[in-house]
Amino acid sequence: MLDKYLTKPGFGAAVKRERGFLIFILLMFILPFGIRALTGSGLNEGVTKFWQGQLITFFIMAVFAMSYDLLIGYGGILSFGHAASFGGGAYTFALLTKWWAPRFLESYRVMLGSVNISEGIVLLLILLAVLAVSIIIGLIFAATSIRLKGTYFAMLTLAISSAFYILIKATDFHQWTGADEGLHGIPLPVWLNPTQNRFTIYVVSLLFLMICYLVMRRMVNSPTGRVIVANRENEDRMRMIGYNPVTYRAIAFVTASIFAGFSGALYSIWNMSASPTMMSAVTTVNALIMTIMGGMGTLIGPVFGAAISQVIQQFFYTWFGARWPLVFGILFMLIVMFLPYGVVGTWRLQGWKVKQGWQRFLDLFKAKKAAG
Amino acid sequence: MKPKTKKIITLSIVVLVVLVITLLLYKVAGKEPFIRTALSGLTLGSLFFLVAAGLTLIFGLMDVLNFAHGSMFMLGAYMGWQLYTNPTFIFALLPHLLAFATGVMLLPLIKPTLVRMKLPEKWVNAIPKITLVLALLLAVFSFIGFDILAYAKTAMVAASIATAGNPFAEITPQEPFATYWIRPVLIFLSGLLVAIASAKPGNKQEFAVRERLSKTLPVPVIFFSLTILALVVRESAPKAVLLMDGNLRFAIAVLVSIIFGFVFGQVVEITLIRPLYVRPTFIIIMTLGLSYVIRELVQLLWDPLAYQMVRPPFAAQPGKAANLLEWFQKGSSTLNIFGVTFPTYRLFVIALGIVMFIFITILMTRSRLGMIIRAGVQDPQMVEALGINVKSIFTLVFALGVAMAALGGIGAGPFLPIQPLMGDQYQTQGLITVVIGGMGSYVGAFVGAMILGMARAFGDYFALKYSLSTAIAEASTVIIMIIVLLARPQGLFGKKE
Numbered sequence: 001m002l003d004k005y006l007t008k009p010g011f012g013a014a015v016k017r018e019r020g021f022l023i024f025i026l027l028m029f030i031l032p033f034g035i036r037a038l039t040g041s042g043l044n045e046g047v048t049k050f051w052q053g054q055l056i057t058f059f060i061m062a063v064f065a066m067s068y069d070l071l072i073g074y075g076g077i078l079s080f081g082h083a084a085s086f087g088g089g090a091y092t093f094a095l096l097t098k099w100w101a102p103r104f105l106e107s108y109r110v111m112l113g114s115v116n117i118s119e120g121i122v123l124l125l126i127l128l129a130v131l132a133v134s135i136i137i138g139l140i141f142a143a144t145s146i147r148l149k150g151t152y153f154a155m156l157t158l159a160i161s162s163a164f165y166i167l168i169k170a171t172d173f174h175q176w177t178g179a180d181e182g183l184h185g186i187p188l189p190v191w192l193n194p195t196q197n198r199f200t201i202y203v204v205s206l207l208f209l210m211i212c213y214l215v216m217r218r219m220v221n222s223p224t225g226r227v228i229v230a231n232r233e234n235e236d237r238m239r240m241i242g243y244n245p246v247t248y249r250a251i252a253f254v255t256a257s258i259f260a261g262f263s264g265a266l267y268s269i270w271n272m273s274a275s276p277t278m279m280s281a282v283t284t285v286n287a288l289i290m291t292i293m294g295g296m297g298t299l300i301g302p303v304f305g306a307a308i309s310q311v312i313q314q315f316f317y318t319w320f321g322a323r324w325p326l327v328f329g330i331l332f333m334l335i336v337m338f339l340p341y342g343v344v345g346t347w348r349l350q351g352w353k354v355k356q357g358w359q360r361f362l363d364l365f366k367a368k369k370a371a372g
Numbered sequence: 373m374k375p376k377t378k379k380i381i382t383l384s385i386v387v388l389v390v391l392v393i394t395l396l397l398y399k400v401a402g403k404e405p406f407i408r409t410a411l412s413g414l415t416l417g418s419l420f421f422l423v424a425a426g427l428t429l430i431f432g433l434m435d436v437l438n439f440a441h442g443s444m445f446m447l448g449a450y451m452g453w454q455l456y457t458n459p460t461f462i463f464a465l466l467p468h469l470l471a472f473a474t475g476v477m478l479l480p481l482i483k484p485t486l487v488r489m490k491l492p493e494k495w496v497n498a499i500p501k502i503t504l505v506l507a508l509l510l511a512v513f514s515f516i517g518f519d520i521l522a523y524a525k526t527a528m529v530a531a532s533i534a535t536a537g538n539p540f541a542e543i544t545p546q547e548p549f550a551t552y553w554i555r556p557v558l559i560f561l562s563g564l565l566v567a568i569a570s571a572k573p574g575n576k577q578e579f580a581v582r583e584r585l586s587k588t589l590p591v592p593v594i595f596f597s598l599t600i601l602a603l604v605v606r607e608s609a610p611k612a613v614l615l616m617d618g619n620l621r622f623a624i625a626v627l628v629s630i631i632f633g634f635v636f637g638q639v640v641e642i643t644l645i646r647p648l649y650v651r652p653t654f655i656i657i658m659t660l661g662l663s664y665v666i667r668e669l670v671q672l673l674w675d676p677l678a679y680q681m682v683r684p685p686f687a688a689q690p691g692k693a694a695n696l697l698e699w700f701q702k703g704s705s706t707l708n709i710f711g712v713t714f715p716t717y718r719l720f721v722i723a724l725g726i727v728m729f730i731f732i733t734i735l736m737t738r739s740r741l742g743m744i745i746r747a748g749v750q751d752p753q754m755v756e757a758l759g760i761n762v763k764s765i766f767t768l769v770f771a772l773g774v775a776m777a778a779l780g781g782i783g784a785g786p787f788l789p790i791q792p793l794m795g796d797q798y799q800t801q802g803l804i805t806v807v808i809g810g811m812g813s814y815v816g817a818f819v820g821a822m823i824l825g826m827a828r829a830f831g832d833y834f835a836l837k838y839s840l841s842t843a844i845a846e847a848s849t850v851i852i853m854i855i856v857l858l859a860r861p862q863g864l865f866g867k868k869e
Contacts, residue, residue, distance in 0.1 A: 147857070155807050163851075166850070172843065326672060336654055336657055
């Protein structure tokens with residue numbers, strides 16, 4: 001099914017291939033201006049601000065779900081510990097920004113000409129730390145997959161992520177991590193503050209989504225990505241050919257973990273806080289739900305899934321009241337039962353039927369015209 | 373090395389390690405705290421076992437990881453609590469369920485006739501879909517105007533009143549029979565339509581033997597008479613149950629939980645899990661969704677609050693019993709064990725766990741069903757080739773596991789707050805137990821559960837002693853699991869694949 005993506009190399013072909021996604025990004029970029037033109041409120045206030053907020057959550061969760069799709073859809077690895085990477089990124093960012101950055105900014109000042117870039121340097125260093133932590137967490141999970149497979153592995157990932165969760169919730173470290181309440185009020189520079197400069201965050205997360213999608217798409221279509229998919233299909237045969245499955249699983253884990261870690265860091269910027277929920281199994285299950293709803297192993301599916309779940313969260317509350325998750329859960333079960341390939345996967349499998357039907361409908365019209 | 377000697381070596385190593393750790397803990401903690409903590413650990417271990425036993429059997433036989441097991445534990449607690457404090461809800465809903473079941477149970481009676489019908493192919497495909505939609509519509513119709521929420525809420529009010537000694541004040545008057553009778557009829561028709569849909573009329577691939585009426589008729593007739601009975605006692609039964617002796621009421625509550633778990637497990641296996649055996653990953657995801665739905669449903673019915681169930685009289689009288697005999701005579705709430713005061717109800721939970729372990733051991737080693745299950749764990753295809761209906765065994769084992777989780781739920785009811793999230797912790801610990809013990813091994817589940825219970829209890833004790841947070845106790849189980857997995861990836865009693 002993916003073969004059509006492998007045919008043409010080159011930049012122009014890539015742009016043509018991803019034109020739908022790029023148009024979507026462009027539309028999303030124009031959207032705030034459109035809302036501003038319609039309602040007359042400024043970019044950082046009123047309705048525009050509200051809708052930007054909704055979309056920012058959607059963008060970040062879409063990247064998180066896509067990174068989960070790398071594992072479950074392409075790698076065929078059912079991990080219940082993906083939230084550890086997300087929360088790990090978020091907490092690394094929050095802890096460093098809260099406790100280390102102010103001290104650094106007090107004692108050092110980095111100048112580029114006459115511009116003070118020390119805040120930018122600090123941000124860069126912190127993001128590097130996020131990268132390091134995500135890689136380490138990814139490697140931990142990869143290391144456990146050496147000896148265990150299938151269900152045992154799924155349960156071990158659950159246990160490891162719950163160990164992280166317990167660690168972050170432990171009251172022993174209350175003065176640093178805030179235990180149950182989480183870290184609040186992360187000091188962010190004004191130009192990155194989501195309450196003051198929402199449009200900046202909006203653009204940043206939109207670019208983040210675009211870059212992550214394109215990088216992941218490139219990775220999935222690369223030879224490495226193909227080997228990861230082959231690992232999902234038949235591990236023994238792959239070992240026969242001479243690939244080491246452990247290495248490729250580790251690559252899948254680390255890549256997924258890096259994307260999840262960065263989305264976690266961005267999420268903590270956007271909320272200006274990090275809470276233990278980000279590390280709990282609920283977050284993993286959310287990513288799982290988004291991936292399943294959109295379609296596993298499609299990469300664009302999780303984006304759809306994130307959009308659907310965001311829309312559902314918005315509207316179900318007003319339609320069904322406080323118990324809306326009941327309706328959502330039933331919907332989810334129906335999707336698992338009847339649309340196992342998700343929205344995108346089912347469309348790819350069945351889309352031609354719809355197209356055929358549409359064509360037949362058009363033909364009918366033409367025939368009538370010709371007869372008339 | 374022979375497998376048996378290897379097993380004995382493993383067992384002796386485990387026993388040795390346990391003994392050394394016990395001695396060490398005894399030395400560090402001192403006598404009285406040691407006994408108290410060990411008994412708390414046994415209590416927790418019993419509950420873990422009740423959850424893990426179902427999980428391990430279900431996994432061992434059909435490779436299904438049931439992530440809704442904790443929710444089923446919670447449902448068992450809710451059902452028992454409902455019956456114990458105010459059974460109005462259960463008795464109001466009973467005619468519905470029984471009428472529906474009567475309809476579905478007619479399946480073996482009508483299937484031979486329906487399958488032999490000669491229908492055009494179009495209809496063969498369309499009839500099951502149409503009938504299912506009709507059945508859903510009828511079921512919805514039968515519930516319109518039926519105030520389920522009000523019946524559910526009665527126990528919430530009663531929960532506070534029952535402690536004051538007057539549980540009768542809040543029994544809601546039920547709908548008069550003159551307008552009520554249509555509901556069971558409608559839902560019976562709905563069940564009948566479901567039976568027709570699953571009989572697949574005219575389908576040439578289906579096969580059904582025409583059996584004698586004496587074989588197929590009794591089940592629907594029994595269900596029909598039960599429905600009539602439930603209709604008759606609909607209003608009087610809640611009062612009668614509440615008038616009963618507390619101990620008897622508790623026994624009935626336990627029984628209701630078990631039966632509920634058994635039936636619920638069967639329904640879940642047949643409707644949700646059976647179609648997905650071809651896609652194993654999706655079963656996990658499906659059970660996740662199911663647990664989500666169950667939790668939300670419970671929150672809808674009983675609000676997201678925590679309830680306290682009253683302890684049954686045999687462990688609720690004030691005073692401390694000097695020995696077991698005195699407890700049995702007086703029903704004291706605490707008992708003196710080697711100089712330690714311990715709540716008697718927890719001893720009951722420990723006994724429950726041990727009795728269930730013995731029951732499972734006997735079931736697995738001495739009965740025909742146990743033999744089939746053990747064979748099925750080894751090789752399901754071969755068992756099927758020998759002419760045993762593996763599908764129905766799957767259903768039975770799943771139902772058995774869920775029933776045990778429900779029993780654990782009602783067992784935990786009187787000393788845990790009853791709330792929608794109460795099962796989650798037990799599910800996580802149950803999963804860890806299963807991994808430690810080895811999937812598919814009930815002995816492993818028992819040993820693992822006891823180890824985890826002890827780890828939790830002693831972790832809590834030492835955390836308190838050295839003024840640390842309880843995170844250590846929670847993390848200790850995960851650490852034990854990781855150690856066991858690294859040393860023996862298949863678990864303590866698991867078989868190597």
